[in-house]
Amino acid sequence: VSTQSTWGNFFKFLKKDTQMLSTAYGFQNLLKEGSRHYSGLEEAILRNLSACKEISNMTKTSLGPNGMKKMIVTHIDKIFVTADAATIMREMEVHHPAAKLLVMASKMQNDEFGDATNFVITFAGELLNQAEQLIKMGLHPSQIVLGYETAQKKAVEILESLAAVRCTDIRDVDQVAKCIRTCISAKLYGLDEQFSRLIAQACISTLPENPANFDVEYVRVAKLLGSSIGNSHVIKGLIVTRDAEGSIKRVENPKVAVYNCPLDPQTADTKGTVLLKNKDELKNYTKTEEAHAENIIKSIAESGVKCIVSGGTVSEIMLHYCEKYRLMVVKVMSKFELKRICKCLGATPLVRQGAPVPEEVGVCDEIIVEEIGSQKCVVFKRDTADCKLSTIVLRGSTQNLLDDIERAVDDGVHVFKSIIKDANFVPGAGASEMALSTRLESYANTVHGLEQYSINKYAKSFEIIPRILIENAGLNANTLLSTLYSANQGDKTAGIDVESGEITDSSKLVIYDHLRTKIMAINLATDAALTVLRVDQIIVAKPAGGPKPRDNKGWDNDCLLYTSPSPRDRQKSRMPSSA
DSSP: OHHHHHHHHHHHHHHHHHHHSOSOOGGGGGSOTTOEEEEHIIIIIHHHHHHHHHHHHHHGGGOSTTOOOEEEEOTTOOEEEEOOHHHHHHHHOOOOHHHHHHHHHHHHHHHHTSSOHHHHHHHHHHHHHHHHHHHHHTOOHHHHHHHHHHHHHHHHHHHHHTOOEEOOOTTOHHHHHHHHHHHHHTTSTTSHHHHHHHHHHHHHHTOOSSGGGOOGGGEEEEEEEBSOGGGOEEEESEEESSOOBSSOOEEESOEEEEESSOBOTTOOSSOOOOOOOSHHHHHHHHHHHHHHHHHHHHHHHHTTEEEEEESSOBOHHHHHHHHHTTOEEEEOOOHHHHHHHHHHHTOOOBSSSSOOOGGGOEEOSEEEEEEETTEEEEEEEOBOSSOBOEEEEEEESSHHHHHHHHHHHHHHHHHHHHHHHOOEEEETTTHHHHHHHHHHHHHHTTOOSTHHHHHHHHHHHTTHHHHHHHHHTTOOHHHHHHHHHHHTSTTOOEEEETTTTEEEEHHHHTOEEEHHHHHHHHHHHHHHHHHHHTOOEEEEOOOOSOOOOOOOTTTTHHHHHOOOOOHHHHHHHHSOOOO
16 A cells, blocks of 8 residues: 555656646756747847847937937826937836847946947947848857957057047136037037036036046036026026025025924824813913924024024924024925035934034025026025035926936036046047048958958948938938048048038037047947847746736726716705605
């Protein structure tokens, strides 16, 4: 009997184990049910290249000053109208694993330098497009990768030798505006001169004695609807776009206390119940509350504080005693704005009601309420060695326009930070890319072996930038590219004038690209392309989560059949029934 039961248990286990095995063959047999596996030239390599080319073809029409904008509607119906590649990639929610590599490369470029994000995606897509042609010719991806790595090192050497302009004085508004102009013109063509100067003024006014300590957080943006773009200006200080509470609108050299909690004596962490038996107890309870509120404000005023910044609501009784003791009250509902105020004033946000200690108090030169257009704003002014603040006030007709200008301003501020690290610039308007293409082609002719083909294709990939600039301007690409190619022979550097449609020397165009930004963009684009080329298999796991809910249409039809009674029916129901 024991032998039969043992064999029975064995066959039950064998049957159960056999059901767990997949019926697929090959590598798919090793994966969990629902997983997918792609391998080989057609399924993995060319499919990845095709996905990356699609995302590159989508963004390249937004490159340059004449680039087209994209309208993106998110899942919460928020609309973005922009030509900024970083914003487009962030809001698109790309799911393809290979295309995500290009998105991550552009995000890294945007976080580090704030410019040339579209260049990264466009150049990486063109590298993969040229690599696809080599693969179809018979070259192995490993040979292409080796040639691209060699060409990348040579391209960086050539680009460093093309440095033509240097920003000698970072406190000179004219020099800085000239260097920032190229970045701004790619997003605000026609307004580049105005906003490059505004950004230069704001950055220079916040520049500390040691330029290496410059922080992009010290240059803020306030967006106020109304008026025209030409009325945008710079204000020294930090702006909160709301009026101050109470009647006190200005204090000079104040000590500032910042509270990250509501100013209300009744608020508590736990619920409490008070039993009042008569009117005297009710009067005494109200008096106790008022005395408690007065004690809080009095202790704050005695500590030398002249302004209170609250991150929550301010009760009427607390505001009454703030008026009595001549304290200015500013309410800030954004925790991020509250954090910036603490950073600029040197204050510590308090989570308790009461007088702050001297180490927790911030200082400021002046706090004043100013009216900009029809909007009242609170301006915090502070001009010291460790903190200098400036706010660029943007005016415009629509919120989408103001958001797009804000992104351009943010990129310009990051370019200024890059100038502090390295002040060298190379010719823009496609001049440096065409010079790289011609010189790399000459270098490819000196290389022996199969690497020569890869280096030659790498050099051809640089031609995509001037070609897109010409096409987006509505000009004839074939004619102008041949002219540009001949104009960049030898040591000459010529670029494209998109306004006149002519090839002009780069020194006359006054369009320059930051050297380190361009080197980083080339390196990130090449690394992303090499990573995609090194992939020969794609293994996709089964998506997490349970089964999808069933479509129970009409489950609440009973509720829909109910109709509310008319007023006449309600009146009949209230009437007593006849006996």
